[in-house]
Amino acid sequence: MNDDSTQLREAYVPQPATAIASHLVRPEMADEYIEAQTAITEAARMSPGFVGTEVLSPIPDLQGEWVAIFRLESNLAMKRWLESPERARLAARIEACLSEPSHMLLLASDDNAEPPVAVVFTHRVAKDKEEAYLAWRRKVIAAQAHYPGYLATEFFRPHGIQNEWVDIVRYDNVDDLNHWMESKEREALLKELDPIVESMHAHRVTGLEGWFALNRGAAATVRVPPSWKQMLSVLFALYPTVMVLNFLTPLWHTLPFPQQMLIGNILSCALLTYLVMPRVSQFLNFWLTAPVRDWKNEALGVGAVLAGLALFVFIFQSI
Template identity: 35%
Template sequence: MSARASRDSTALNATVVTSQKVREGRADEYQRWQDRTNAAAREFEGFVGAEVYPPGAGEANEWVAVFRFSAMDYLTAWLNSDRRQELLDEAHELFEGPPTQEVLQGGSPAQPAPQVVTAVISHEVKPGCEEGFLNWQEKTLGEQEKAPGFMGSELFAPVAGVQENWVVVFRFESREYLDNWLGSDVRKKLLEEGSRYFTSYDVRKVGSSFSGWFRFDHGEDRSAPPNWKQAMTVLLALYPTVMVLNLTVGYGLEKLEIREYIGLFLSNVLSVSALTWLLMPTVNRVFAFWLVPARVRTRRAQVLGIALVVFCYLVFIGVFGMITGQIW
């Protein structure tokens, strides 16, 4: 999906990302207040979820709160409610200045990804420069996709009467990758070019992927390998596991004359445990260059990954064929 296509999204989900700079030494009070705020939001119709993210290392005590509702009407009812205003008035002394917020309409649910960091960038676009801004944004996305660790982005258009700025949300595999992109020469040149189209922009970093609240369709990554790769790697770990258990535990259970259905259950417990805590983590690390979508940037890497998995299949088949004496 292109940035331009995202502008026309008909998804009804609505999210507000609020950034609040908490005064030094008042973080505990803020968290208690935020808990009450989250509880108040839950009472409103259409509430989906709320999350709070503390400041990252070296950041200026800036907390980010994210609220999601099932539709824009429900979100605006919460934002404009007397109850929320009462809570904001109550916490006035906790903040160094008024909170800033971006309202995002759309975004498809996806699976969460550990270690991911998200950036939320709000742009105040000059009147009449929307088309140029979109073209610039697509060019920026093209460069961003080349950056190490990039996992995807979404562009959110202004919401009439609620949110005037254009907001882009993108994520990287780690804070280091994100910081490298934000400080890169390529991005600096792009910002110089983009200054023709927007008067200001604001960047916030969140140490999360919003628990998978956005699919980030603009990137090559969907935060998980395609199903066929998952199937290939599971088979790679499952086949030797089952063979080893059959040749060892299975033989022992047969000697003990344990009933077949009980023996099969015990074997499954062992195989699932081995896969979950030992073999699949190892396979995922070894084949990360091929499994993690953001890292597969060339056809050569794609072919190499497939070839290595198939080679391992053949090795296992040969080894177990010799062990069982059935190689020919």
């Protein structure tokens, strides 16, 4: 079986910060709590630097509290969100629903630290082999844990139209990851996997999808907006980028036309990838990653793009 793993590495940027809040909700206030928690979640999505959020409901005999997890792109973004008047107002609504004060744990990262690396696999498990696959995974995790730099293994069961298991293995750095990936022990474990799975493939983020990786850092799956939203978002970013570069063309206008176009394309691609699209994606995040289609939200997103393009046209006509 081919080992079609994909190694993922975050860019050298400030690392995400995480806030974990636990809430012991009074039974008679459950509906009010859910309403307040939904409101604070939506407000967090609009906060600059938002990365992702998740709310976990209580589990009988195991977890008695609600748990809300918020991730922002940096320590500074998290600090601004926690100190914002909007969050304070909504947090007060949540506190009114609790039988005891909420507990919060902040997980901040050193912005100067090298980000971790991950390798992502998808496995199509053979029929009636799920228990064997789970036993194999437990064996692999036990082996990985003995290698330097191992951080965690996460997995996602098949659901809906996705009929493959997704495994994400995280290591502290590239060297430690390679040590495990190239080990004889892992090679032997892959041979044990052969009769259990029908295929093992990699999910690669290519093309425009990389511009829309809005969610949750290296350990999260990529949520890609519909193609028509990608098209409008790229247009929203591309038009002002090309117009700005058009004003710079006199710097190389003496070159032959093909070379002028090459320079322009290199600059526009670099600006879009590293500067413009990340900010456009954050600005339109409320619309691009909306979990439930709502006509008001859709209209607001499309309206924001059209209004922005009209503003750009007005500005460039005035120059």
